[in-house]
Amino acid sequence: MSNILKIVLNRAGIVPRHFSTAVAATNTATTPTTPGSDLSDEPVNIRNPYKQERKLCILCRMKIHPDYKNVRLLSQFQSPYTGRIYGRHITGLCKAKHDLVQREIFKSQNSGFMGTYTKSVDFTHDPRLFDPERPMRPHKY
Numbered sequence: 001m002s003n004i005l006k007i008v009l010n011r012a013g014i015v016p017r018h019f020s021t022a023v024a025a026t027n028t029a030t031t032p033t034t035p036g037s038d039l040s041d042e043p044v045n046i047r048n049p050y051k052q053e054r055k056l057c058i059l060c061r062m063k064i065h066p067d068y069k070n071v072r073l074l075s076q077f078q079s080p081y082t083g084r085i086y087g088r089h090i091t092g093l094c095k096a097k098h099d100l101v102q103r104e105i106f107k108s109q110n111s112g113f114m115g116t117y118t119k120s121v122d123f124t125h126d127p128r129l130f131d132p133e134r135p136m137r138p139h140k141y
């Protein structure tokens, strides 16, 4: 900024919008700030607020390993009306756990612990992990 312009700005006492305020601030006498004080404009190291949290499915979060003998757990991923295994858009499971659950359900059905077309009546009043009518992820059907 030229000296003439500074003099003009000081006389007028106003700062036009298109001038940066940082330059104008140097004209006014301010108290010197140290980097440690609250008034300093030094960047502060903080956690990135825009970083997305890693999403874990319910089995990964609770560290549950499905087993073919745990019929109560496996039956929660089965429809009580048709015996169909719910898809990932309904259960919200990750691919690895979904494949594991599916494999364990087939193993359990072949062993005779679980029904193929029905769910055991003992487990009908178990709390539901998800609502099949309102899927967690949208799907194209």
Ligand SMILES: [Zn+2]
Pocket (backbone or CB within 6 Å): 056, 057, 058, 059, 060, 061, 093, 094, 095, 097
């Ligand atoms: Zn998972």
